[in-house]
Amino acid sequence: MVNAATQPSEATLRAEVYDIVRQIPRGRVLTYGRIAALCGWPNHSRLVGRIMRTAPDATLPCHRVVNASGRLAPHYPTQASLLTSEGIHLTQSGKVPLKDYLWNL
């Protein structure tokens, strides 16, 4: 059996979050909140954001993760170009139209 934690932590969530992010198809995006919910921890989107921020693995397509408004991550200047290079057309204000690119599981 598993000792399901009564409370999530960055350490216990990291591997699971990485696993999901790695599966995001090219040209699609996911939101922090969706990832947190998929891990079984709703209301922990901020924790997912922290995990992305501290992600040392350059092979992780963390540029495919945006917030629920389609807004890109701060302090991540190359994210926009990485997304457009995958065929994602950003709005004039630099946001991802989730209506078109959100990865529906």
Next chain:
DNA sequence: GGGCTGACGTGGC
């Protein structure tokens, strides 16, 4: 232990 921070989400205007 206590207060502040933040790659968030939702609802109101």
Next chain:
DNA sequence: CGCCACGCCAGCC
């Protein structure tokens, strides 16, 4: 569509 207040909660000092 944008801005803001509020709720949320682990991590950090």
